[in-house]
Amino acid sequence: MTGLGRLGDLWRRLDVTLRDLPLGLLLLAASLVPALHGNGTQVGGVADRPLDALGLAAAALQCLPLAGRRRWPALSPALVASGFALDQLFGYHLFAGTAIVVAVMSAGAHLHRYRRTAVLAGSAAYVVLAVALSQAGPGETLAGYVLFYSAMALSWGIGSWLRSTRIAEAEYRLLVAAETRAAERTRIAGELHDVVTHHVTAMVVQAEAARYLTAAPDRLDQTLAAVTDTGRRAITDLRHVLDVLDPGRTAPAPASDEGLLFVVERARRAGQPVEFTEEGTPAASRGSADLVAHRVVQEALANALKYANGGRTTVRVRHRPEEITVRVGTDRAGPSGVSPGGSGRGLAGLRERVEVLGGDFTAGPHEGGGFAVHARIPARAPVAGRA
DSSP: OOHHHHHHHHHHHSOHHHHHHHHHHHHHHHHTOGGGTTOSOOOSOOOOOOOOHHHHHHHHHHHGGGGGTTTSTTHHHHHHHHHHHHHHHTTOOOGGGGHHHHHHHHHHHHOOSOHHHHHHHHHHHHHHHHHHHHHHSSOOOHHHHHHHHHHHHHHHHHHHHHHHHHHHHHHHHHHHHHHHHHHHHHHHHHHHHHHHHHHHHHHHHHHHHHTTOTTOHHHHHHHHHHHHHHHHHHHHHHHHHHHTTOTTOSSOOOSOOSOHHHHHHHHHHTTOOEEEEEESOOOSSOOHHHHHHHHHHHHHHHHHHHHSTTSOEEEEEEEOSSEEEEEEEESSOOOOSSOTTSOSHHHHHHHHHHHHTTOEEEEEEOTTSOEEEEEEEESSOOOTTOO
């Protein structure tokens, strides 16, 4: 961080009254400059009077309360207005009179309660001041009083506009934060669905098969070992997903790192005859496209285990420099619409993942009564502005 950056950070850490005080001190110092005497705000036409102790008090009363214009938005303008009245009634006409504009604008921007009461009280006080000024001096024209009141009303209006803008920005930030949290919850729910559905489906199918293998101890032991292995893998993948929620973790592990062949072999051990074909060479580093392709195969095989258990399943993956294509088909019909007994998130989640990368995704029955999932996943992010 540069020196200016450190100074800026230090300044922002100061109390708001300390940050607002320099403006008041600057106006007070300007009021003490002899060349500016009698050149300040003038309402009422009272004859000029040389600066004396009372004039110094009037200047201080107008300038120093500006330090509290944001912390005490009702008290600060009241004190400034009192100093301004003293200034005008005795004819000092100090440069400090400029503070009334700042005080009224700040009140419009930072006063949250009794705003209408403040406007009525300020208007009434101005009427009293106008009457007192008319009696103390030669008087001001009606147009002059109206012009000054209009200037104060404009200052209040500018402050109110700043306040409404600040509130709108705060509401927008809250809305963006809420949408971000919702999107993150949806993403995590999708990750959990991908992990849990695939592994637990395989475990259920393997456990069901084990019931019919009591007469074959070797095959029963192999099936139960597969159930144990799948359960351990589910726990590992769940830990990877939950690590994303750890704010101290800067590089969470990928949700799955076993490769497509491992997923296919696990489905085969669960009793699903899978024919697997992979063309081309996968990228050296697994990116978003590879991870999405992995999820497509994983979810499609989970659906095959649920709805086409024991039916011949084909998995074809083709790697190209510009894209990855995945096709998973079964000889039996799969789920139409929402999966029976399921949440329907699986295929919908895959579609969202693929389309985010600018790809295409289809899933549905094909000729012959089977079910097919097809995905085309670009290896590079879509160009901005392209549909």
